[in-house]
Amino acid sequence: MSITIKQLTPGFIGEVSGIDVTQTLTSAQAAELEAGMDRYAVLIYHDQRFSDDQQKAFSRNFGALEDTASATIVTGRRLDADMADVSNLGVDHKPLARDDRRRLFNLGNQLWHSDSSFKAVPAKFSLLSGRVVVDAGGNTEFADMRAAYDALDDRTKAEIEDLVCEHSLIYSRGLLGFTDITDQERASFRPVRQRLVRVHPASGRKSLYLSSHIGTIIGWPMPEARAFIRDLSEHAVQPRFTYSHKWRPFDLVMWDNRATMHRVRRFDETQVRDMRRTTVAGDSVTAEQLAA
Template sequence: MSEIVASHDRPLSVPERGLKSGPRHLSRLPEGVEAQPYELFTVKPLGVTIGAEIEGVDLRRPVTPELQKELNRALLEWKVLFFRNQHITSEQQRAFARLWGELETHPFLPQGDSDEVVRFAKNEQSVGRENSWHSDVSWRLTPALGAVLRLIEVPEAGGDTLWADMAAAYDNLPDDVKQRIDGLHAVHDFTHVFGVRLSPEELLAKQAEFPAAIHPVVRKHPETGRKTLYVNPNFTVRIVGLEPDESEKLLQYLFLQAQVPEYQVRFRWEANSVAFWDNRATQHYASSDYYPSRRIAERVAIVGDRPF
């Protein structure tokens, strides 16, 4: 794939002091869109802009087109939806996710009872390694639209997952930073995360199958139209057209934005809890603080489109 070259008359600079304190502009909905009531379930907000529990929906039952439409509106508004006490099977979990599109097969993570299911069975031999902020499979040319995660077994304490609203992160960037990054593109690559587990021959084969992807640093959400900051420390390796040192400094500053608590929601899992998140609008972080307890989860991801 040919690279997109950035055109700037002067080097980019970033704030020298990193994140600053003070009031933050927090908007849950796109400008000009007003909140509307939900008729088919109750929404219990967990955060200001991101995260809500959905009450009154049983995922064992068929989801009608009307319910799916309203759930999608809630997903776009809250970015991640939580459902408790959902005694569903892996097949029912997949059926729910398929309402939003074709399911994705992950080439590097352990599978459950289907190629479309990723099974995370974490214990003292296999501790959690998802404890860094990331957007799922941003190294794909078409990253996942979203994912549905079901917790089967949870530790007595710990093992929470956090999500960050990357539209809020973009909204609160200084104006000069916004002007400088709009129009820039970045390279996303799986190599330094999943490649370390592969032999040299396997790595070359996977790099040929999944070449590094180039995505905009600022992504426009295909349904809401909101601008979201679309770089993450797991998979974004450099900004196209910038000198290495300049690229690294800018990326490190942008990576910090997901760490602002005002943009986050933290979910305490219970057995049979389900989370459904919009991977186009969020990043997430799985806290690895439950050693030596066990945590078992299954995830299915929905094929997305190419960021623009």
């Protein structure tokens, strides 16, 4: 059976069938799936019953895995550094208490963002496996940053072409009032610089590189920068640019952080929601970094 990718929304979301990605891929299969990513930016695979090792092995077809340790608050881990724990569970595998510090930090995932934009070399792909999903809520929404860029007027495109933004987890968590950050975490979350407009290395398409992690635009007064980024973000997440994924057990969703934003929606956190993400590392900076 050959790989089939069904278009779910025009030019954006693809649904993959005809392959079991828990098994070893050929180089041709991996290349076909990567080409699908270059076209759609989000691919959905159903009924992929991964072990952690199988998910890591599949992810490595597209590049080296990113170390996820610097993307979390300093706390106990259920999973190793090659896999991000995007669940609502503690080390005892039970739902976190409402006032648990890790839960409060992770509420930032409900804001529109791009994974690892707060790292000097930002992420390429993210791959999220739904091991245990909830009955209601918990959808993951995606926004097509290529289509959002294309829809801008020429004057705005010219204005943003060379702008550079500062990204940090401190900024996104601060939007929610989470300021309980240790000195060690503050050092780990030191702001980095990213271009506001990116060019996809395979397709050549331009896209907006937006995220709740943005705190300012280099050379702009911060209030003006934040107001402008808010305007761009409101434009980019209009319904015509977005898709909401309702999770089935053992879905795998794979997205390109260079061309999308995403967020999770609220759900009943007394229920178990076990989601595990591998992240394929990027290979270049988008902007020159401030000297240490």
